[in-house]
Every structure is written in structure tokens, then in C-alpha cells.
Amino acid sequence: MSGQVSIDELIGWDSLLTDDEKEVRRSVRRFVDSQCMPRITDAFEAGRFPEEVVAGIADLGLLGANLHGYGCAGVSSVAYGLACHELEACDSGLRSFVSVQTSLAMYAILTFGSEAQKQRWLPQMAAGKVIGCFGLTEPDHGSDPGSMATYCVKDGDHWLLNGSKMWITNAQSADISVVWARERGGAGRILGFLVEKGTEGFEAVGIPHKLSMKASFTGGLFLNDVRLPESSRMPEGVGLKAPLMCLNNARFGVAFGVVGAARDCLERAVAYSLERKQFGVPLASKQLIQAQLAEMLSDIAKASVLSVHYGRLKDQGKLKPHHVSLLKRNNCKIALDAARTARSILGANGITTDHHVIRHAVNLESTYTYEGTNEIHSLVLGEFLTGIKAY
Amino acid sequence: MKILTTVRRVPDLDARFSLNGDKTEIDTEALDHKVNYFDEVAVEEAIRLKEKGVADEIVSVCIGSGNATKELRTALAMGADRAILVEADEKTLDPYLVAAILAKLVEKEQPDLIIMGKLGVDFENTQVPQLLAGMLGWPQATFAYSTEICDSKVTVGREVDGGTSTFRLPLPAIVTADLRLNEPRFPSLPGIMKAKRKPLDTMTIEDLGVALEPRVKTVRFEMPPEREAGVIVADVAELIQKLRDEVKAI
Known part of the structure; x- marks a missing residue:
């Protein structure tokens, strides 16, 4: 990041995090930078999931990280969310892999499975041996x-x-x-x-x-x-309540994660706008560009702080489905907007995978739709506000 | 076998540094801190020796403010068994004093091997391990790229100018870790959770009976001068002229 301070400092969310949550973030960030970033563009272009990082993801304890027992790490929802955030700063596909393994498959077995099913599958799934x-x-x-x-x-x-x-x-x-x-x-x-x-x-x-x-x-x-x-x-x-419980659980990780992609887009947009000169000056010196960057930062800061807040509610057992709808809808929308804005700031370079933002932008089209579409979550909130079902 | 590793808390070097009013201190309050990279390498080496069954216990020690418990937890999350924080204002310390504190701690802990980072990436003094070896009268092998323990001796491959050298030291001994000794693991999430329950003892310099008498006095820090913009020269002749007349390099 070539600006004055890091995005984390601008968001100012570190004071909301415990030391071990920050340690989780640091560890996952280092893993992602060293092991995932060098591989992601080729994997994306080849249309394949980078399976070679699965062992590293499992060694870090990211699979089933917020679940308790059966070989799972048992971290807080916020720590798990931060891990999702860092993975998605690389690629939504990586985070999706961890989300599905953790919040859909493992969570389903832990919550609804028999003791024999839990014993048989969960430790192997936490170790990345069973997908x-x-x-x-x-x-x-x-x-x-x-x-x-x-x-x-x-x-x-x-x-x-x-x-x-x-x-x-x-x-x-x-x-x-x-x-x-x-x-x-x-x-x-x-x-x-x-x-x-x-x-x-x-x-x-x-x-x-x-x-x-x-x-x-x-x-x-x-x-x-x-x-x-x-x-x-x-x-x-x-x-139907059973699969919906799984989805609600997974949506939290999606919502926390997509902000990581948005952060990466903002960092790349800031760096690019400082470097790229047009009309003899850096793009960053243009008011239109600064206004766009400020908008992205505001959205990212609000989404990040809300994610932590809802993560705390989740661990206190107070997170309701409408909270999850609000968070998923909001974060997926602002992340997609941020990626599109970053793509625009990067101009023609923005459409190449070398600059990553187009990869985030097209991925975030999926997150906008999966795990409950933007529209469905609007209707969930609409129902809570008016008492009228409009699905 | 018991291994003592030292963990130094250093500011993130990518951060922007500023000085206090009278330039006697670097303002580190707002900076993000982390474990000195060479100390991570040292902790990793100790963990690998334990995984090989050579070592039984790894104790990590940090001398610093209460905030340094975070860095000690990192070492515990990587795999150290317990940690000791010697509370001190880092700004009042110098290498000799740090070595003296560690010497007292070694007396108390009686480790068979001390593995330390070869230097702290903040001040790059590269003095504490050597001073400590002198105070303890222990053999030392600095800048290690490999270690092997056999028959109460440690064999250390060292990186030296123009090549490598190999030392075999009787234990107890001090080894300092260089960059290529290993690649430190990232603390895993279960490791981070376990670290919260591992013992972390706190003591003061007075507890160890060391007098706080630094020998080095910091007079003043200066920020490096701002780099001036470069110029584009038209041809080789102009380049030669500038190098000769302006820069006076030739």
C-alpha cells in the first residue's frame, strides 16, 4: 500500500479485535501472500481450484475453524471471519472452498449428524483429507x-x-x-x-x-x-430449517469474506492511481479519483465494523437470520461496487488478470447471487420491516 | 534437553517512522509490532529439534513492555511450551543490559541450548548473543544455516564471508539463527488457541537482581535526508560532465 497508512488503520477496527484474532489474521495473511497469491492467476485462468494449497489451509486449521471438538480449532466467529476476509483478499474461490467445507458440510454433520458420522468424518475433514x-x-x-x-x-x-x-x-x-x-x-x-x-x-x-x-x-x-x-x-x-441453518451460518463467512476482496481492490486502486500518470500528474491527484477511493473506503470500513459486531452477536447466540441477511446483502453489494470502481480506476489495465481487480469483480458477481440473492435478502429485510411477505 | 529462545518485539519495518520532539526516541506508539523475523527462525529451529525428539522443552523469553505478551503468544502458538516476559521499558535497555538480564535468567532456567535471532531487524546491533556467551563463558556459533545435535554437542553450519564454516560446540551453547536456517511456520489456528492456555510468567528486572544501568546513551536520531529527484541526461557526454563536475564521482 503506497499511501500514508494501511487500510486496517483507516478502518480502525484493530481495537475491536482480541490479540489472538489479530494473530489469526496475520498468520492467514502471510499464508495467503506466500502460498496462494503466486498461484491464483494461473489457476483462475485455467479454470481450476488450486488444490495444492489445501494441505496448507488444513495445516493452518482453517477447515472447521470456528467449530468445536472433532479436531477443529474452535476460534471465535470473528477470528473465522477474519480468516475468510484474508482468503478472499486473494480470491473468492479460496474462501468459498473453506466456507463450504466449514460452514455447510462440516457444520451440517456437527449439528445434524449422528455421533458415528461426526467421529468418522469431522476429524478427516478438519485435516483436509476429506472434502x-x-x-x-x-x-x-x-x-x-x-x-x-x-x-x-x-x-x-x-x-x-x-x-x-x-x-x-x-x-x-x-x-x-x-x-x-x-x-x-x-x-x-x-x-x-x-x-x-x-x-x-x-x-x-x-x-x-x-x-x-x-x-x-x-x-x-x-x-x-x-x-x-x-x-x-x-x-x-x-x-427445511436444517439446510437453512447451514446457509445462515455460511452467509456470515461469505459476508465477512467479500470485504477482503473489496479491500484488495481498494489497495490496488490506490497503488495504481499513485503510479499512473495522465496529463502529467498521478491519477491520484484528481478529485474524481479521490472521491471514488473515499467512497470505497467508507463502504469497506462500515462493512468491516458491522461484520465484527455481528460476529460478536453470533458468538453470544444473538445473531438472528435478519442480521445475517442485512450483512450478506450489504457486504456483497459494496464489495461488487468496490471491485467495479477499482476496475474503472485501473482503466484498460483493469481488465487484465495481471491487475487482479477484474478477477475480484467477476467473482463478486457470484457472491452477489449465491447464498441467498441480493433480492431475496432485501425481501427478508422487507418482511421484517413491514410484516408482509413479498417473495 | 531444554532450549531457550529469545523473542524480540520489533516495529513493522514497512511502517512510517517518526521521531519524538527532541529526537531522542523513535515514536513507536502507533506502530504495528511483530516478532523479529530472525527470532521466528530461532523458535522454528527449536520446535524442529523438539519434533525430532532431541529437545523436550522450549522456553521463549522476551524483555519488553507488557504489550510484548502478544509476541510471546506468537512463539507459543508456533509451538514453544512456555514463555517468560521480563518487564522493562525497551527504551531504557542497551545490548549489554539485555545480555546481563538474559544471563541471570539462564542461571535460573538452566537451558542446554540457547537459540537467538542473529540480530534484531530494528537496530541491527548484533551484540546480545555474543555478549551473553561472554558473560556465561559458553561457546557460541553465530549465523547458523543448519544445526544438528548429537552426543551433547551441537554441530552448526555457519554462513561466513566467502563461504561456510562448521562448528561443533559442547553444550550448553549459544546459536544464532541466520535467514536460511529454516522457513518459520505460520501459527495455526489451533496453535493460537492452545497458546492462550500455555504458561506465560512475568517478572521484573529487579526480580532478577539486575541493576538498570545502561552503558549506551542515545544522543539523537536523525531521519535520513529526503531523496532528491533524479534528472534525465541527454547523452553520455552530459552524464560524464555531471559525474565529474557536479557529483565529483570521477
Whole structure:
């Protein structure tokens, strides 16, 4: 950063953090700078998740970091959020990998799984030896997961699953997939299953032609008469509330993380505007540019401080779904705006992957939509304000 | 075997420094601090010796203000077993005094090996390990790029001008870590959580019976002069002329 002080100092959020939270941030930042940044552009351009960093991510204890027991680090939500922030300063795909493993797959097993399932999967998942994914969204059912078409029927002491899931992060690399399906017959409940890679009738296929989240595996899960024993069902995961709890948990990490991408865009925009000379002076000396930078900083500072505040509420058990909607909606919006502004400040250079901001900008198009679209979160807040459902 | 490592708290060197009013001190209040990099290398080396089964206990010590517990927690998060903070105003210390404090602490702790960073990246004195070895009457091997422990001896590969040299020292001994000794690990999140529960004792210089009598007095700091803008010369002739007449380099 070539300006006077660091963005962290400008935000002034260090006084809100404990020493160990700052230590987590420092450690993850160093890891990201030395291990992830040198690889990310090539991985993104090649359209592959940089799997070679998984071992390092696991060694740092980032997988399941805010969960307790079963080999997980048990850090505060704020510490976990800061880790997400630093990962996403590199690439949203890296943070998505950790989010899905931690907040969707591991959290689901920890919260809804049997003791045997927890013992079997969680330590291996924390060690990065087993990768998980989370199958809720379907080709025809995105914002309205309650209408899912994937179903399960009881077949003796087994279950038969049929259907398909779409837009699933880690799908192709997952050893274990958390799959949600509606019970056919009986009470028609939504039930959660753990489907192992290689199970007959189960297939994961990558989604080609993505122009966003290119450094992340995104795929579809296809279930054709997949026969699972009762022991593969998560006994406590019953009803739509269960997957929604997972999503709420994950949205916090998304919201905390995207601000990291925004920070990286701001840092790059400041550095570029100081270096780039037009009309004989640096771009940074132009009032229009300074106004844009100030706007980005304001948004980032507000989003960062709110993230910490909500992280504290989360650890106190006081974070409500509408808080999460507010945070996710706000942060994904300001991050996308910041990335677009940075791209504009960097001019033509801004469209190349060498300068990184376009990579953030296209990634943040995905974060704007996934884990509850911007529009759905607006409607959640609208319902809380007016009492009227407008979905 | 017990290893003592020293952890120095240094300002982030990327920060912008400023001086106090009468220029006798660098204003470090607002600066971000971290563990001296060479001390991280030293702690890492101690941890690797423990992982090899050579060492049983790693004690990290820092002399500094109460804020330095943060840097000691970093060492604990990396894998040190316990930490000692000797409370002192860092600005009142000089290398001799630091060595004298450490000598007293060594008497108390009785380590078999002391691994220290080769220098502090802030002042780059490169004096404390050598002074401490002198005070203790212990052998020393500075600027290590490798260590190996065998039969109560430490074999140290050293980087010296024009090549390398190898020392074999009887224990107890002092080794100082150079850049290429290892690549320090990043503290893991479980490590950071565990570090909070590891013992961190605090003592004062008086507890150790050392008189606070520094031998070095800081007279004044000066900021380096602002660099002047360069000039573009038209041709070699002008360059030669400037080098001869203006810079007087030739």
C-alpha cells in the first residue's frame, strides 16, 4: 500500500479485535501472500481450484475453524471471519472452498449428524483429507429450495434417492456430499443424507463455461436410484430449517469474506492511481479519483465494523437470520461496487488478470447471487420491516 | 534437553517512522509490532529439534513492555511450551543490559541450548548473543544455516564471508539463527488457541537482581535526508560532465 497508512488503520477496527484474532489474521495473511497469491492467476485462468494449497489451509486449521471438538480449532466467529476476509483478499474461490467445507458440510454433520458420522468424518475433514460439498440448490429450484424435486423413499431399511443438484461448490472434488431430499410418502419432510463419492448411481459433474469463480470447483450432483443405508442419513437434519441453518451460518463467512476482496481492490486502486500518470500528474491527484477511493473506503470500513459486531452477536447466540441477511446483502453489494470502481480506476489495465481487480469483480458477481440473492435478502429485510411477505 | 529462545518485539519495518520532539526516541506508539523475523527462525529451529525428539522443552523469553505478551503468544502458538516476559521499558535497555538480564535468567532456567535471532531487524546491533556467551563463558556459533545435535554437542553450519564454516560446540551453547536456517511456520489456528492456555510468567528486572544501568546513551536520531529527484541526461557526454563536475564521482 503506497499511501500514508494501511487500510486496517483507516478502518480502525484493530481495537475491536482480541490479540489472538489479530494473530489469526496475520498468520492467514502471510499464508495467503506466500502460498496462494503466486498461484491464483494461473489457476483462475485455467479454470481450476488450486488444490495444492489445501494441505496448507488444513495445516493452518482453517477447515472447521470456528467449530468445536472433532479436531477443529474452535476460534471465535470473528477470528473465522477474519480468516475468510484474508482468503478472499486473494480470491473468492479460496474462501468459498473453506466456507463450504466449514460452514455447510462440516457444520451440517456437527449439528445434524449422528455421533458415528461426526467421529468418522469431522476429524478427516478438519485435516483436509476429506472434502465435502453441500447439495441443496437444484437446476430448477434456487431461491425457493422448499420446492426441491430431489426425493427419497424408504426401501426396507434403506433409502432410495433420485434427483439432481446444481451450482454446488466443491462438487467434483468432494469425497462426501451433504444432500437434501424430500421424503416421498409419509410426512413429506426434507431429510439430509451423506453420500460418499463412488456410490452407485451417484455422479458429480463440473459446470463448464464459467466466467466467474473460475478458481473454484462448481458442479452438479446427479442421483439415480442411489441406495443408502439409514446410517447415511443425518438423524437430526429434518425439515427445511436444517439446510437453512447451514446457509445462515455460511452467509456470515461469505459476508465477512467479500470485504477482503473489496479491500484488495481498494489497495490496488490506490497503488495504481499513485503510479499512473495522465496529463502529467498521478491519477491520484484528481478529485474524481479521490472521491471514488473515499467512497470505497467508507463502504469497506462500515462493512468491516458491522461484520465484527455481528460476529460478536453470533458468538453470544444473538445473531438472528435478519442480521445475517442485512450483512450478506450489504457486504456483497459494496464489495461488487468496490471491485467495479477499482476496475474503472485501473482503466484498460483493469481488465487484465495481471491487475487482479477484474478477477475480484467477476467473482463478486457470484457472491452477489449465491447464498441467498441480493433480492431475496432485501425481501427478508422487507418482511421484517413491514410484516408482509413479498417473495 | 531444554532450549531457550529469545523473542524480540520489533516495529513493522514497512511502517512510517517518526521521531519524538527532541529526537531522542523513535515514536513507536502507533506502530504495528511483530516478532523479529530472525527470532521466528530461532523458535522454528527449536520446535524442529523438539519434533525430532532431541529437545523436550522450549522456553521463549522476551524483555519488553507488557504489550510484548502478544509476541510471546506468537512463539507459543508456533509451538514453544512456555514463555517468560521480563518487564522493562525497551527504551531504557542497551545490548549489554539485555545480555546481563538474559544471563541471570539462564542461571535460573538452566537451558542446554540457547537459540537467538542473529540480530534484531530494528537496530541491527548484533551484540546480545555474543555478549551473553561472554558473560556465561559458553561457546557460541553465530549465523547458523543448519544445526544438528548429537552426543551433547551441537554441530552448526555457519554462513561466513566467502563461504561456510562448521562448528561443533559442547553444550550448553549459544546459536544464532541466520535467514536460511529454516522457513518459520505460520501459527495455526489451533496453535493460537492452545497458546492462550500455555504458561506465560512475568517478572521484573529487579526480580532478577539486575541493576538498570545502561552503558549506551542515545544522543539523537536523525531521519535520513529526503531523496532528491533524479534528472534525465541527454547523452553520455552530459552524464560524464555531471559525474565529474557536479557529483565529483570521477
